[in-house]
Amino acid sequence: xxxLRSLTFDAIIIGGGGAGLRAALELAKSGKKTAVxxxxxxxxxxxxxxxxxxxxxIASADPNDDWRWHMYDTVKGGDYIxxxxxAEYMCSEGPKAVFELEHMGLPFSRFDNGRIYQRPFGxxxxxxxxxxxxxxxxxxxxxxxxxxLHTLYQNNLKNNTTxxxxxxxxxxxxxxxxxxxxxxxxxxxTGEVVHVKSKATVLATGGSGRxxxxxxxxxxxxxxxxxxxxxxxxxxxxxxxxxxxxxGIYGAGTLVTEGCRGEGGYLVxxxxxxxxxxxxxxxxxxxxxxVVARSMVMEILEGRGCxxxxxxVYLKLDHLGEDVLGKRLxxxxxxxxxxxxxxxxxxxxxxxxxCHYMMGGVPTNxxxxxxxxxxxxxxxxINGLFACGEAACVSVHGAxxxxxxxxxxxxxxxxxxxxxxxxxxxxxxEYLDASESxxxxxxxxxxxxxxxxxxxxxxxxxxxxxxxxxxxxxxFREEDNMQKGVKQLAELRERIxxxxxxxxxxxxxxxxxxxxxxxxxxxxxxxxxxxxxERKESRGAHSRYDYPDRDDVNWLKHSMYFPAEKRLGQRDVxxxxxxxxxxxxxxRTY
Amino acid sequence: MSKxxxxxxxxxxxxxxxxxxxxxxxxxxxxxxxxxxxxHLVKEQDNGLAYRRSCREGVCGSDGMNMNGKNGLAxxxxxxxxxxxxxxxxxxxxxxxxxxxLVVDMGLFYKQYERIQPYLQNDQxxxxxxxxxxxxxxxxxDGLYECILCACCSTACPSFWWNPDxxxxxxxxxxxxxxxxxxxxxxxxxxxxxxxxxxxxxRCRGIMNCVAVCPKGLNxxxxxxxxxxxxxxxxx
Amino acid sequence: xxxxxxxFGRSGLSDWLVQRVSAIILxxxxxxIVGYLLFHxxxxxxxxSGLFAHTWMRIFSLLAFVSLAAHAWVGLWTVTxxxxxxxxxxxxxxxxxxxxxxVFLVWGIQVLWGA
Numbered sequence: 038x039x040x041l042r043s044l045t046f047d048a049i050i051i052g053g054g055g056a057g058l059r060a061a062l063e064l065a066k067s068g069k070k071t072a073v074x075x076x077x078x079x080x081x082x083x084x085x086x087x088x089x090x091x092x093x094x095i096a097s098a099d100p101n102d103d104w105r106w107h108m109y110d111t112v113k114g115g116d117y118i119x120x121x122x123x124a125e126y127m128c129s130e131g132p133k134a135v136f137e138l139e140h141m142g143l144p145f146s147r148f149d150n151g152r153i154y155q156r157p158f159g160x161x162x163x164x165x166x167x168x169x170x171x172x173x174x175x176x177x178x179x180x181x182x183x184x185x186l187h188t189l190y191q192n193n194l195k196n197n198t199t200x201x202x203x204x205x206x207x208x209x210x211x212x213x214x215x216x217x218x219x220x221x222x223x224x225x226x227t228g229e230v231v232h233v234k235s236k237a238t239v240l241a242t243g244g245s246g247r248x249x250x251x252x253x254x255x256x257x258x259x260x261x262x263x264x265x266x267x268x269x270x271x272x273x274x275x276x277x278x279x280x281x282x283x284x285g286i287y288g289a290g291t292l293v294t295e296g297c298r299g300e301g302g303y304l305v306x307x308x309x310x311x312x313x314x315x316x317x318x319x320x321x322x323x324x325x326x327x328v329v330a331r332s333m334v335m336e337i338l339e340g341r342g343c344x345x346x347x348x349x350v351y352l353k354l355d356h357l358g359e360d361v362l363g364k365r366l367x368x369x370x371x372x373x374x375x376x377x378x379x380x381x382x383x384x385x386x387x388x389x390x391x392c393h394y395m396m397g398g399v400p401t402n403x404x405x406x407x408x409x410x411x412x413x414x415x416x417x418x419i420n421g422l423f424a425c426g427e428a429a430c431v432s433v434h435g436a437x438x439x440x441x442x443x444x445x446x447x448x449x450x451x452x453x454x455x456x457x458x459x460x461x462x463x464x465x466x467e468y469l470d471a472s473e474s475x476x477x478x479x480x481x482x483x484x485x486x487x488x489x490x491x492x493x494x495x496x497x498x499x500x501x502x503x504x505x506x507x508x509x510x511x512x513f514r515e516e517d518n519m520q521k522g523v524k525q526l527a528e529l530r531e532r533i534x535x536x537x538x539x540x541x542x543x544x545x546x547x548x549x550x551x552x553x554x555x556x557x558x559x560x561x562x563x564x565x566x567x568x569x570x571e572r573k574e575s576r577g578a579h580s581r582y583d584y585p586d587r588d589d590v591n592w593l594k595h596s597m598y599f600p601a602e603k604r605l606g607q608r609d610v611x612x613x614x615x616x617x618x619x620x621x622x623x624x625r626t627y
Numbered sequence: 628m629s630k631x632x633x634x635x636x637x638x639x640x641x642x643x644x645x646x647x648x649x650x651x652x653x654x655x656x657x658x659x660x661x662x663x664x665x666x667h668l669v670k671e672q673d674n675g676l677a678y679r680r681s682c683r684e685g686v687c688g689s690d691g692m693n694m695n696g697k698n699g700l701a702x703x704x705x706x707x708x709x710x711x712x713x714x715x716x717x718x719x720x721x722x723x724x725x726x727x728x729l730v731v732d733m734g735l736f737y738k739q740y741e742r743i744q745p746y747l748q749n750d751q752x753x754x755x756x757x758x759x760x761x762x763x764x765x766x767x768x769d770g771l772y773e774c775i776l777c778a779c780c781s782t783a784c785p786s787f788w789w790n791p792d793x794x795x796x797x798x799x800x801x802x803x804x805x806x807x808x809x810x811x812x813x814x815x816x817x818x819x820x821x822x823x824x825x826x827x828x829x830r831c832r833g834i835m836n837c838v839a840v841c842p843k844g845l846n847x848x849x850x851x852x853x854x855x856x857x858x859x860x861x862x863x
Numbered sequence: 864x865x866x867x868x869x870x871f872g873r874s875g876l877s878d879w880l881v882q883r884v885s886a887i888i889l890x891x892x893x894x895x896i897v898g899y900l901l902f903h904x905x906x907x908x909x910x911x912s913g914l915f916a917h918t919w920m921r922i923f924s925l926l927a928f929v930s931l932a933a934h935a936w937v938g939l940w941t942v943t944x945x946x947x948x949x950x951x952x953x954x955x956x957x958x959x960x961x962x963x964x965x966v967f968l969v970w971g972i973q974v975l976w977g978a
Contacts, residue, residue: 077679078733080776081687095756139757142747142809144765144772151759177772183686184772191746226726255682291684372684375703496671540675542641545727548674789945825941829875858876 041221041232041476046070046199048458049219049235051206051262053079055087055182055447056426056454057241058189060405063455065196069462072199074206074222074233076257076550079190083243083255084447087182088368089158089296090174091138091448092441093131097148098155098172099163104128105617106163107173111442114160114325115396115435116577116587117622118275118595120611123431126403127442127449129616134448135175143188145177146365156365157299158440159323160627170323172299174441179294179368185444205550206261208479209238209269209422212469217269217407217421219471221479225550228543230483232476236466237423237458240266240399240407241451244427245561247554249392249511250503253285253292262428264557266399267564267600268482271419272409274430274595274608275397276561277568277579280438281512283329285391287349289376293369293388295440298322300365302354304333305385306341312350317627324627327437327578330390334512337389344387351385358382390512394443395561396434396578397568399424400597400608403431405454410597410608421468423458425450432595435610436577485534486552492537495552502529502555506562510569515582519570526563533559564598571605572596589622629657631710633669635676636718639727646725648716655706662694662701665715666729678729685842688777692729693718698779698840720782722791735791736778736798743795743803743821748814764810771805771850773843774798780837780847786830793826797837797847800828804850807857819854819861828854878937885930892927921975928971932964 048064050057053075064071075082094104108128112119139145139153146154153175161171177184193200207221210232219234245260246252267273283304284293298304303322306312316332317324324332333350342348354362354369359382362370366381373381399422400408407422426447433446509522533555540548574588575581594607612619631653638646653668663680670676678701679689685703692701694709695716709715723731749758781787781796795803803822806812822828828851837847903910914920939960947953 077681077687077689078737078776081679081681081689083682083687085687085775086682086684136753136755136757140747140749140753142806142811144768144809145757147760147762147765149762151761153757178769180686180773183775187772194741195744195746255687257681289684368686375685375705494674538674542639542675544640545677545730546675547677547679548670786945823874823876825875825878826944827875829879830941855876855879859880862876 041230043232043234044072045234046072047235047462048237048239049074049233050239050241051220052082052241052243052426052428053077053190053200053202054082054241054243054426055084055186055189055444056428056451057082057239058186058193059448059451060239060241060425060455060458061198062189062193062196063452064459065193065198067459069459070199072201073193074201074204076203076205076225076261078202079193079200080187081257082186083258084186084444085183086253086255086292087185087444088179088292088294089299090156090176090181090441091135091185091444092158092161092174092439093135093445094128094173095132095135095153095155095175097152097175102163102171102173104131106165106171107131108614108617109165109620110160110162110171111433111439112435112620113166113623113625114437114439115433116437116625117435117589117593117620118432118576118610119435120432121614121619122611123403123433125614125617126453127431127433127445130449130453131445134445134452138185138188138448141188141192143177143184145175145184156296157323159295159298159320159329160325160439161323170320174296174299176296178364179296179366182444185448205553206242206265207483207553208481209265210471210475210479211269212471212475214420214469216468217419218468220265221476221483223483225547226545228546228549230480234471236421236462236468238421239405239454239458240422240424240428241426242428244395245558246392246395248503248506248558248562248565249279250500250507251285251290252392253282253290254392259554260395260557260561261554262424263398263564264560266407266422266424267560270601271407271422272400272600272606273397273564273598274400275432275436275568276395276564276598277572277596278396278434278436278577279392279510279565280326280394280396280578281330281390282393283326283333283390284352284386284388285393286372286376287344287387287389290391291372291376292391292393293352293372293386294366295326297352297354297366297369300361301357302352304329304388305351305353306336307343307347308341310341312336312341320627325437325625326440327580328627330512331580333390349387349389352388353385354381355383355385394438395427396430396432396436396438398428398430400595401425401429401431403450403453404457405429405450406457410606414606416608423454425454430595436579482556483553486538486549487541489537492535493532494537494539495548495555498529498533498536499551499555499558502526502558502562505529506565510566513580513582514569516570519566523566523570526559526566530559530563560600563603564600567603568596568598568605593622629655631655631665631706632714633665634714634716635669635728637728638725639675659705659707662704662706662709662715662717663690665706666701666717677727686775688775691720691777691779691782693721698783700777700779700842703842720778722782722788723778733778736781736796739781739791739795739799740776740802743799743806744814744818745802745806747806747809747812749811750813758811760810767808767810768805770845771801771808774801774805774845775843777842779840779842783836783840785834785836786832790826790830794830795822795827797831797851800831800854801845801847801850804854807854815857816861819858822854823858823862828858881933882937885934888926888930889934892923895923915975924975925972928968928975932968936961936964
């Protein structure tokens with residue numbers, strides 16, 4: 038065997054955010070030898086930044102609320118390419134998962150009757166869109182993600198989960214049969230590289246918003262899991278679907294929760310007009326995020342943007358009063374003062390649509406098992422590989438995620454993956470060990486960076502990548518521009534493959550981590566670009582000037598990006614929920 | 628010219644026998660950047676500079692450091708707030724072992740956090756829905772649960788410097804009180820018993836350094852006072 | 864719980880309470896003495912020793928001495944555990960402190976109740 042030290046676990050979970058910690062908790066309780074491997078201390082994961090809440094039909098704000106209404110909203114919000122069996126699973130299992138969080142200690146805000154506080158969010162309805170706006174997002178003030186992540190970490194401590202904190206997963210290790218049997222990982226503090234062997238490898242690595250120049254995402258959101266899976270040759274699903282959040286703070290990119298509009302805030306253009314009334318007469322500011330983001334861009338393009346350059350709009354909150362702001366949106370008040378130099382109790386916040394969420398990712402079933410396609414295009418389970426959370430594409434979000442559904446996705450499918458792996462381990466899993474050459478091939482790019490002697494450096498290449506994505510694959514897309522972007526990315530890939538890592542020290546070498554992250558950004562960017570170019574329609578978050586309409590004849594499908602050939606294929610959307618009738622695709626209006 | 632002079636604490640155990648301060652000139656182009664932005668600019672000059680960062684908006688607690696003598700989060704501290712006489716001096720959080728440059732070993736800090744059993748304890752069978760809690764009971768957790776574990780407070784506390792192995796420190800104690808104050812938690816007696824010794828809580832001398840530096844505006848000193856009140860009520 | 868053998872109560876709570884109560888007693892005693900001195904500008908030995916001839920004054924003074932001893936011990940024990948990290952030096956210092964406090968206390972009693 039190679040000279041690498043090896044660690045052996047029943048299951049290794051890569052990523053210590055909400056999904057990873059929820060999966061780990063399930064496995065730790067079962068007594069399986071599990072470890073969470075996270076490149077940051079778990080409570081520094083991006084889940085901590087989630088603000089508004091976790092959407093779930095717990096029937097608190099409305100005792101008659103029904104998970105089927107939530108499922109309808111989710112499928113409609115996803116512009117009908119959400120898998121209906123997955124949406125059904127998430128919305129029906131959701132209440133159980135949310136109550137578990139509460140029992141674990143999550144400090145939800147409360148109604149007077151002592152039940153969990155729920156607020157209205159975008160795209161929510163009662164009675165399958167017929168009963169008006171619903172209030173279905175369970176909240177802990179505007180710090181729900183923080184409260185959720187800390188609660189999960191705390192309960193993992195309670196259950197003695199093993200943590201490999203500040204370890205970085207470099208690449209997946211596959212055996213001769215193509216099963217995933219572990220990964221190569223680096224202890225960031227010491228620089229030691231270790232072969233982690235595992236019967237189940239869970240990618241809970243989150244999103245990759247850092248492929249864009251302007252994003253609400255944390256600096257750590259570099260798509261590491263997606264990059265690893267693509268390099269291992271596995272396909273990605275719906276990678277063209279990137280959500281642009283309507284309200285990122287202008288200039289800084291920091292998120293301002295949709296909960297602001299849920300609590301009664303609204304957007305205005307330079308004339309002070311509440312323009313969403315024109316674009317979405319019923320839901321207004323609480324239409325789907327893709328709809329609101331596009332409307333904002335339209336306002337700006339038509340010359341009604343605010344500020345000197347007319348390149349943003351305002352989010353008005355002052356009419357809510359200091360009490361509501363202080364009680365329900367204290368974090369937003371803080372962020373606005375820090376990053377926009379604005380007190381929302383007095384002035385509106387300058388906002389602009391900002392890259393926020395990756396709807397695509399590793400295709401999985403509801404158990405978190407990763408899926409590829411065989412030669413005939415049929416689904417095939419990838420042995421040993423699992424994914425959950427933003428890194429996965431189950432797909433519950435389809436072409437556009439509803440606000441508050443990401444936290445639910447994390448806990449429901451983190452939990453589901455944990456439960457499935459536990460039972461699979463109980464039944465017994467045996468895969469062929471990885472050979473020395475299998476490990477060697479997973480070490481390739483690490484060795485490449487370590488041997489680099491000259492070339493361009495990481496920060497400039499990263500900036501270029503982000504600019505290409507921002508320019509060619511933003512809110513509105515168009516063939517020529519994307520062609521250009523794809524070509525630029527191909528050139529950039531060559532330069533990144535020859536880039537240089539000047540600092541080769543071992544102790545807490547963040548430059549090496551950033552270099553390894555750049556490879557992953559490149560993988561994600563290219564998958565996104567090619568998928569966006571090939572999906573010739575407009576659906577959900579994917580809007581094309583040249584194909585402005587939804588094309589259900591050709592594209593009521595998931596896209597599947599195959600990295601080896603850089604080819605875009607398709608995969609059927611599931612229209613067969615188990616306990617309810619399927620929702621027929623309809624024209625999507627708010 | 629808008630050059631900012633940045634003085635940085637440097638230490639790489641592989642090459643340096645002792646830590647030293649290194650000077651950098653950073654072009655801020657006249658903007659009131661956050662300290663974290665300045666670090667990014669320095670890192671472009673010297674790729675080897677090590678510091679932690681993640682959310683860059685003050686909620687993940689990665690980039691706690693000592694800026695011109697005061698602990699805080701680099702990502703939400705604008706230059707206008709800290710720079711004195713055109714100079715910015717950055718050091719790692721005081722009192723914890725330095726791994727490299729601005730990165731400290733937070734092991735002791737986390738150990739004290741774990742010691743207070745930072746999780747809800749309630750052995751009653753859980754109801755089919757959530758446990759009920761009135762808004763008034765929930766209000767008691769405000770100012771407590773928001774802690775981001777950045778360690779700015781504990782590393783500004785002399786009592787924690789002297790006894791990091793025995794004194795829980797302001798961050799841990801704030802969380803200890805977060806669970807003592809939670810109407811759903813049933814382990815009050817056990818929690819208090821663990822805190823009664825002369826070190827865990829009682830090394831707090833109430834100098835309120837923790838309150839002065841907390842980037843989230845929390846008040847560990849008040850929480851510690853409440854724990855003392857509970858201990859007193861429990862024991863007399 | 865952090866365990867320790869060199870503080871007497873082995874409880875931070877009792878130490879803390881002792882510190883507060885003894886501080887109040889010392890404050891009252893100080894106020895009384897300062898007030899007494901202010902109201903007796905031409906104080907002579909006879910008046911001063913007359914004051915200490917009263918039993919209540921002797922009890923009050925003894926209480927203050929005991930409070931001082933306790934207060935000093937808790938405070939100095941804390942200081943030694945803060946700053947003296949080598950165990951040998953710390954125990955030696957603590958021994959010296961406790962002996963000194965004991966000596967001063969006995970001496971004080973002798974002054975008060977002796978001939």
